[in-house]
Amino acid sequence: MLIQFNFKNFKSFREETTLDLSAARMTEFSDRVVTIGNEKILPVAAIYGANASGKSNIYSAFEYMSKYVVNSFKYGDEEEKFEEYRPTPFLFDSISSDAESSFEVYFTVTGDKAEKIYNYGFCVDREGITEEWLNVKAKTARKYSTVFYRNTVENELDLSGFPKNSRNNIQVALEKQVLIVSLGAKLKISECKIIRDWFLINEFADFGDIFTNFYLSRRLPRRFVEDKEVQNRVIEYLSSFDEHIKDFKIEKIPYDEENKRDAYKINVLHKMIDSNDMAEIPLSMESAGTLKMFSLYPELQKVLERGSVFFIDELNARLHPLLVRNFVITFLNPEINKNHAQLIFTTHDTWQLSNQLLRRDEIWFVEKNSQQISTLYSLADFVDEDGSRIRKDESYEKNYLIGKYGAIPTLKNIHIIKED
Numbered sequence: 001m002l003i004q005f006n007f008k009n010f011k012s013f014r015e016e017t018t019l020d021l022s023a024a025r026m027t028e029f030s031d032r033v034v035t036i037g038n039e040k041i042l043p044v045a046a047i048y049g050a051n052a053s054g055k056s057n058i059y060s061a062f063e064y065m066s067k068y069v070v071n072s073f074k075y076g077d078e079e080e081k082f083e084e085y086r087p088t089p090f091l092f093d094s095i096s097s098d099a100e101s102s103f104e105v106y107f108t109v110t111g112d113k114a115e116k117i118y119n120y121g122f123c124v125d126r127e128g129i130t131e132e133w134l135n136v137k138a139k140t141a142r143k144y145s146t147v148f149y150r151n152t153v154e155n156e157l158d159l160s161g162f163p164k165n166s167r168n169n170i171q172v173a174l175e176k177q178v179l180i181v182s183l184g185a186k187l188k189i190s191e192c193k194i195i196r197d198w199f200l201i202n203e204f205a206d207f208g209d210i211f212t213n214f215y216l217s218r219r220l221p222r223r224f225v226e227d228k229e230v231q232n233r234v235i236e237y238l239s240s241f242d243e244h245i246k247d248f249k250i251e252k253i254p255y256d257e258e259n260k261r262d263a264y265k266i267n268v269l270h271k272m273i274d275s276n277d278m279a280e281i282p283l284s285m286e287s288a289g290t291l292k293m294f295s296l297y298p299e300l301q302k303v304l305e306r307g308s309v310f311f312i313d314e315l316n317a318r319l320h321p322l323l324v325r326n327f328v329i330t331f332l333n334p335e336i337n338k339n340h341a342q343l344i345f346t347t348h349d350t351w352q353l354s355n356q357l358l359r360r361d362e363i364w365f366v367e368k369n370s371q372q373i374s375t376l377y378s379l380a381d382f383v384d385e386d387g388s389r390i391r392k393d394e395s396y397e398k399n400y401l402i403g404k405y406g407a408i409p410t411l412k413n414i415h416i417i418k419e420d
Contacts, residue, residue, distance in 0.1 A: 001034060001041045001340050002309050003106040003117070007061045010101050012054040012374040014090035019058060021045055021342065024361040024380045028392050032332050032359075034340045036108045037115035037139045042362055043331045047346045047376075048353070048400065049366030050409040054374030055346040058366070059206065059313040061087075062344075065103040066199040068124070072182040075128075076175030085177070086126055092372050100125040109198055110307035110339055115139040120181065120195050128152070128176035134161070134195065147191050148180055162189060202309040203299040207292065207317045221298045225250055225264055237297055241323050242290060244270045249280060288318045293327075300330070307339030313346050321351035328352060353397040360390060365400075365407035379405065 005019045023033045023040040034041045049055045064087050075085050087103075090096035104121030116139065122132040131151050135144035147161030159167040159180075166189045173183055184192025223230045231248050238245045247269040252262060268286060269278040283294070303310040310331075316324050324347070330336055331343040352358065361380035368374045382390055382405055390396075390405075399405060 001036060001108050001110075001307070002342055002344075003039055003041055003108065004104075005062055006102070006104040006121070007065070008102045009089045009096050009099055010061045010064070010103075011057040011088050012090065012368060012372060013057060013061070013376070014093070014096050014373050015375070016102075017058075017061075017374075017376050019045060019047075019344070019364065019376060020361075020378070021344075023359075024378075026360060026380065026392065028355070028359050029332075032334060036340075037117045037137070039108070039117060041108070041340075041342075042359070043337060043340065043342050044328060044358065044362050045342075045344045045364055046328075046352060046358060046362060047344070047364045047366060048348070048350075049346075049407045050368070051348075053366045053368045053407060054376075055366045056206075056313050057374065058376065059204070059311055059344075059346060061103065062311055063204050065105070066202060066204075068103075068122075069179060069181055069196055069199045072177065072179040073186050075177040082128060082177050083126065086124060090373070098126070100130050102131075107198060109194060117144075118195065118198075119144055122179060129179060132180055134181065134191065136191075150180060152176060161191065198308075201302070201306045202311065203303050204311050205296065205299060206313040207315065219295065219298060220264075220266075221301060225252075234294070234297055237300075238290065238293060240326060241293070241320075245290075246271050246278060248283075289320065289323065292318050293323070296327070300327075303341040304330075304337060304339065307341050309342045309344065311344045315345040316347045316349035321349050324349055325352060325357060328357065332357075350397045350400060353400055355392055355394065355396060358396075360392060363396065365405055367407040 001021070003020075003022050006016065007013065008016045021042045023042050032043055034043065047055050047058060068085070075082060087101045089099060089101055100123045102121065102123040104119070106117060106119050108115065108117060117137045119135040119137070120133070123130045129150070130153055133149045134147040136147055137144045145161070146158065149158040150156065157171070159170055162170065162184075166184070166187065169187050170180060170184060170189075173187070174180065181192045181195045185196035221230055221234060224234065235245060235247060245268055249267040249269060251265045253265050254263075266283040267280040268283055269280060272279050283291070286294070299310055302308070315327070319327075328343065331341060353363065359380075361378055363379040364376060365379070366374055366376050379390055379396065384390070384404065400408065
């Protein structure tokens with residue numbers, strides 16, 4: 001489970017920014033809090049803010065860190081092209097654009113009976129990695145122990161947490177653009193594989209991106225074609241909001257020579273109103289909301305099985321608020337979410353801003369100031385004008401829309417045509 005994500009100098013976030021999924025000391029919905037390694041961790045984080053405030057940049061920062069961890073062992077071969085792999089820094093001052101960006105996580109690994117807490121992070125600038133570290137803390141320990149530490153500026157490399165032969169292999173093959181974790185995982189060093197694999201199983205979906213929508217809507221759940229039980233589970237999932245969907249009819253069509261893969265025609269069967277017969281509708285003709293829920297299913301299936309993180313940008317796009325709520329509740333319900341998967345999502349849907357659904361520490365806001373710098377803060381940490389913290393019995397939605405918590409658009413009248 002993700003406990004905390006820290007990043008700095010990434011897009012609109014110039015300063016150190018923290019998304020904290022550790023539970024604050026509060027009484028509401030205590031049954032959903034997961035205790036691992038003496039850490040109390042939340043299953044959900046909802047991120048609100050105005051358009052262009054920087055909500056999506058939090059998604060992008062976590063996605064960037066994940067991709068760099070998984071792929072960086074390739075980057076040393078393309079030193080001249082490294083500028084392509086560098087994260088986008090804050091560009092609106094003369095210092096940050098040339099400064100390093102940093103990314104750091106604290107997390108636990110699903111199924112780890114020892115309940116260890118891992119702390120991993122790195123800093124990267126125009127030329128490559130400037131700093132990288134991995135620390136681990138046992139359940140009974142007070143302090144973290146160092147697995148490795150690297151500082152290319154100070155020419156420091158501490159690999160004392162690795163076996164001797166692994167240290168030698170790392171020293172021979174390591175390049176400035178490559179992460180120790182990424183290279184070590186390739187070399188089958190167990191400590192590095194644990195970190196790489198944790199990032200590898202997390203899922204991302206950007207529903208504000210038309211290309212992502214197109215791709216996801218054409219991807220089938222695992223074993224969907226050949227396993228009727230999987231089809232039945234998808235039907236059960238879809239019937240949570242459309243009880244008229246009864247089954248699928250799947251036909252294999254001639255081999256797709258262009259894409260070199262099998263292709264299938266999928267029809268959705270709906271019960272007819274005047275008989276027991278079924279009407280067949282091509283899946284592509286279903287509503288945008290149904291197609292989005294269908295596209296969410298494969299990732300939902302995987303994260304619930306693996307107990308991983310599902311980060312979704314614009315979850316509310318093309319979905320009714322009650323359907324969004326139903327999706328969120330899937331992660332909040334311990335009887336369904338048995339492996340402690342987590343959902344982090346950005347949204348404009350204020351229906352979910354409710355003390356009947358979310359804890360105060362599960363609600364986050366992003367606000368951008370006049371200097372175009374974004375800041376992220378939790379409702380649990382928010383202090384109003386009187387110096388008081390937000391009560392759990394407040395109307396979160398109402399207070400947000402009237403501007404009590406900030407992070408809303410500053411509006412002016414829209415003048416398209418003005419008469420002289």
